[in-house]
Amino acid sequence: MDPGRKRRLRLFTALAAALVLASALIYTSFTAASPARSPSQLLASAQPGQSYQLTGKVVAGSIQRQGQVLDFRVRDRNGPSSVAVHYAGTVPDPFRAGREVIVSVRRQGGSFVGERDSLVTKCPSKFSTAPRPNR
Amino acid sequence: MATLGRACLLLALGICLYGIAASIYGARSGQRAWVDSGRRAIYALAGVLTLAFAVLEAAFLRSDFGFDTVAGHSSLSTPLFYKAAAAWSSQEGSLLLWAWLLSLWSSLVLFLTRRRLRDVTPYASAVLLGFGGFFTALMVFYATPFATHSPAPADGAGLTPLLRHPSMMIHPPMLYSGYTLATIPLAFAVGALITGRLDAEWLGAIRRFALASWLFLGIGILLGARWSYAELGWGGYWGWDPVENASLMPWLTGTALLHSIQIQEKRGMLKVWNVSLVLATGTLAIMGTFLVRSGVLSSIHAFGASTLGVPFVVLIGSLIAASVGLVLARRQLLRSQHRLDSLVSREAVFVANNVVLVGLCFVIFWGTYFPLISEAVTGSKASVGPPWFDQYTVPLALVLVLLSGIGPVIAWRRATVANARRNFLLPALAALVALAALAGAGLASRPGALAMFCCAAFVVAAVAQEFWRGVRARMAMARGSAPAALVALVGRNRRRYGGYIIHVGIAVLFVGVAASSSFRHESEVSLRPGQSTHVGAYDVRYVKPSAHLGEDPARTGAVLDIGAVLDVTRHGKHVTTLTPTRGYYDSNDPSQGSVGHFIGGEPVSHVGLSAGPLRDFWSAIEPNLSTADLQRYVSVGNRTIPFVRPDEGLTVIALMARRYLQHPSPAQFHFLASPLVTWIWLGGLIVFGGGLIALWPSPAVVRRRLRSPYPARLPQGLGRPESA
Numbered sequence A: 001m002d003p004g005r006k007r008r009l010r011l012f013t014a015l016a017a018a019l020v021l022a023s024a025l026i027y028t029s030f031t032a033a034s035p036a037r038s039p040s041q042l043l044a045s046a047q048p049g050q051s052y053q054l055t056g057k058v059v060a061g062s063i064q065r066q067g068q069v070l071d072f073r074v075r076d077r078n079g080p081s082s083v084a085v086h087y088a089g090t091v092p093d094p095f096r097a098g099r100e101v102i103v104s105v106r107r108q109g110g111s112f113v114g115e116r117d118s119l120v121t122k123c124p125s126k127f128s129t130a131p132r133p134n135r
Numbered sequence B: 001m002a003t004l005g006r007a008c009l010l011l012a013l014g015i016c017l018y019g020i021a022a023s024i025y026g027a028r029s030g031q032r033a034w035v036d037s038g039r040r041a042i043y044a045l046a047g048v049l050t051l052a053f054a055v056l057e058a059a060f061l062r063s064d065f066g067f068d069t070v071a072g073h074s075s076l077s078t079p080l081f082y083k084a085a086a087a088w089s090s091q092e093g094s095l096l097l098w099a100w101l102l103s104l105w106s107s108l109v110l111f112l113t114r115r116r117l118r119d120v121t122p123y124a125s126a127v128l129l130g131f132g133g134f135f136t137a138l139m140v141f142y143a144t145p146f147a148t149h150s151p152a153p154a155d156g157a158g159l160t161p162l163l164r165h166p167s168m169m170i171h172p173p174m175l176y177s178g179y180t181l182a183t184i185p186l187a188f189a190v191g192a193l194i195t196g197r198l199d200a201e202w203l204g205a206i207r208r209f210a211l212a213s214w215l216f217l218g219i220g221i222l223l224g225a226r227w228s229y230a231e232l233g234w235g236g237y238w239g240w241d242p243v244e245n246a247s248l249m250p251w252l253t254g255t256a257l258l259h260s261i262q263i264q265e266k267r268g269m270l271k272v273w274n275v276s277l278v279l280a281t282g283t284l285a286i287m288g289t290f291l292v293r294s295g296v297l298s299s300i301h302a303f304g305a306s307t308l309g310v311p312f313v314v315l316i317g318s319l320i321a322a323s324v325g326l327v328l329a330r331r332q333l334l335r336s337q338h339r340l341d342s343l344v345s346r347e348a349v350f351v352a353n354n355v356v357l358v359g360l361c362f363v364i365f366w367g368t369y370f371p372l373i374s375e376a377v378t379g380s381k382a383s384v385g386p387p388w389f390d391q392y393t394v395p396l397a398l399v400l401v402l403l404s405g406i407g408p409v410i411a412w413r414r415a416t417v418a419n420a421r422r423n424f425l426l427p428a429l430a431a432l433v434a435l436a437a438l439a440g441a442g443l444a445s446r447p448g449a450l451a452m453f454c455c456a457a458f459v460v461a462a463v464a465q466e467f468w469r470g471v472r473a474r475m476a477m478a479r480g481s482a483p484a485a486l487v488a489l490v491g492r493n494r495r496r497y498g499g500y501i502i503h504v505g506i507a508v509l510f511v512g513v514a515a516s517s518s519f520r521h522e523s524e525v526s527l528r529p530g531q532s533t534h535v536g537a538y539d540v541r542y543v544k545p546s547a548h549l550g551e552d553p554a555r556t557g558a559v560l561d562i563g564a565v566l567d568v569t570r571h572g573k574h575v576t577t578l579t580p581t582r583g584y585y586d587s588n589d590p591s592q593g594s595v596g597h598f599i600g601g602e603p604v605s606h607v608g609l610s611a612g613p614l615r616d617f618w619s620a621i622e623p624n625l626s627t628a629d630l631q632r633y634v635s636v637g638n639r640t641i642p643f644v645r646p647d648e649g650l651t652v653i654a655l656m657a658r659r660y661l662q663h664p665s666p667a668q669f670h671f672l673a674s675p676l677v678t679w680i681w682l683g684g685l686i687v688f689g690g691g692l693i694a695l696w697p698s699p700a701v702v703r704r705r706l707r708s709p710y711p712a713r714l715p716q717g718l719g720r721p722e723s724a
Helices: A003-032 A039-045 B002-029 B032-061 B068-073 B080-089 B091-112 B121-141 B166-195 B200-231 B242-267 B271-294 B306-329 B346-368 B370-378 B386-406 B417-440 B447-478 B482-492 B494-518 B628-640 B646-662 B677-695 B699-707
Strands: A034-037 A051-058 A064-066 A069-075 A082-088 A100-108 A111-114 B521-527 B532-535 B538-549 B560-570 B573-578 B581-584 B604-606 B608-610 B615-622 B667-675
Touching: A003 B346, A003 B370, A003 B386, A034 A039, A039 A051, A039 A082, A051 A082, A082 A100, B002 B032, B002 B121, B032 B068, B032 B080, B032 B091, B032 B121, B068 B080, B068 B091, B080 B091, B080 B166, B091 B121, B091 B166, B091 B200, B121 B166, B121 B306, B166 B200, B166 B242, B166 B271, B166 B306, B200 B242, B200 B271, B200 B677, B242 B271, B242 B346, B271 B306, B271 B346, B346 B370, B346 B386, B386 B447, B386 B494, B417 B447, B447 B482, B447 B494, B482 B494, B494 B667, B494 B677, B521 B532, B532 B667, B538 B646, B538 B667, B560 B608, B560 B615, B560 B646, B560 B667, B573 B608, B573 B615, B581 B615, B604 B615, B615 B677, B628 B646
Parallel strands: A034 A051, A082 A111
Antiparallel strands: A051 A069, A051 A100, A064 A069, A069 A082, A100 A111, B521 B667, B532 B538, B538 B560, B560 B573, B560 B581, B581 B604, B608 B615, B615 B667
């Protein structure tokens, strides 16, 4: 085969393969993604069975552990709206009242059930300043 | 002292502006005196920023809480080692560390190239000073490490307990060294593109810096993973978090660059690709620095001031636009001198390796920035999780490991059947033996892990074969012993054999990742003293609770450590005794009361770990201190003990700890039995060793430099005549 034609054929094949793979990447990312929602957004529009990434702050006094299950409420970052979360799985060290969390949830009746091991807590490991003591 | 620090920053900014102007004017006018002055500006920048960093360090070590940064990130009770390292735990301090390291590495490269690449270095100096000026300006106008307030508080907030781990203290300097070193090839690429000096010489000058950047980034990533495993209480080492991904992306493109450079050096090919990889790696390093400071993406890591986002976006946009413009403008000079002779050749394998690495980087980039992409496309933020990343990265990693075994043994230009038979027989047999043995051992249920083990066996056998052939040839030539021949072989071909050792390290590391993620057993359980549970083949018994007041075994400054003594057995035989604890720290927050503040800080797990070559047994405990019985000590203490009597407050904590030991409530435990986790750290050490070997100058180069320091290099530097 003519070397120039051979090179063009290789280039075309490589580009076609790259296009197919990129299309697969884009398609799967949109189909596999969980929309990020705040508690007030979830209360307004959550569909049963659909997975959401709930983001917000843990409500003080709402944490209750019963065996393997952790029950707590998550509220909006800047607002009082909150939802109850029923979660089983790994609980990160920094999890506590007032801490910002991200957890994958599905609506079941009036509350939300967290997917196992999906709870992540924002750890203050990057440049966050602790409040300065006044005394 | 703070005034001195601020003066240093202002002076540093002035030096950067002067140096940029002097370098560009010198390059345009051909006056070497200005070029030399621009280069010396970098040395001056390094001196001034060293002084600024010393001022900040001194403030931390003296616990000078008049500095906002010190008051926010250190305290009297913070251990000395962590006080020293707390300087870079703040936004402001980390920016200073970045700029300081940049000035040091830039000084080193400009000193080493002071008589070479005389066309290119003025522009490289200007770019490096531009980066220095950018970070200095951030500290002058947005986030100064030398902000003060008066009167100074008696104590500071303390370093976040989560960061009180040796890995985490070394991790930022390593990562920032990797990032700053990645800007050096970028600066020289810009210089080479502007001047049109696009031969292999500029690549030769930056190759070691690209390798050093890659090595430091790799060490930083691994230390971060180690910290996550040992400190975060979840037992994982990688979670596809944006902050983790930000450091992995330039490492991947840097890996691709280190391979494709060889093709340009040997065959004059892939010039556009190489210069693009250099520019992409440098830009990704800046993006990594930006990502952890901007708050544009949700991450498990909390972020600080988001006001830095806009300047970074402007910088990154300018870098991308300038890079694309320069490459397009010089496309004629970047044409390859040769073409690929065959798809069955080392060049083709390197190209495939580059495609896989860049593909991996693209997948991670897409997944990391997907929330922004989805918001732009659909108007709603959405994110992809670890399963999505695994879906693409696992097969690509398999191909990558396989290619790292094929690359060292396949012939350049065109491999023949005879070559293939000679070089691939042993590695292929090793892979087949591994397949049969592991499938026989019942591991076929995890085909991904099995494939990784076989690929790793292929790589180790291929590299071992190369070493053996080289040693045998040297023994035949020099008639020495095998160890002497091995030392001589590696010493004379450090880059090649250092690279082979890195391949083995990567294979070992991936075996550890595949095994620990595919075959681990996990259990979360609530236990009382005397109760037991099963974790895989292990039995764990909660023997008794433990408590340490002011005697933190991990020496992280915890006021109270509550833990457990665990007896781990396997088939009835004692394996190990573990003592996981949870550290409770002083919050220094008076609103929690005179007793409550002693344990009101961030509680942190100190895991109980039995690490072995074949299996790790990992444990973490979450004791329940919120029982009414224990909380009564805190509430009564808060009511009755004044702040001015901290000793009495600590006595109450001691009574509370004693009560816990006498009447322990059930504690929550997290257990993991993971195979071959140690192989991940071992693989990292092998990679580090191989990297050092590859980085070290070969004896021939050192001899040449020592014998003829100036005349031999003079002709290379005669790009432009010196003005009188």
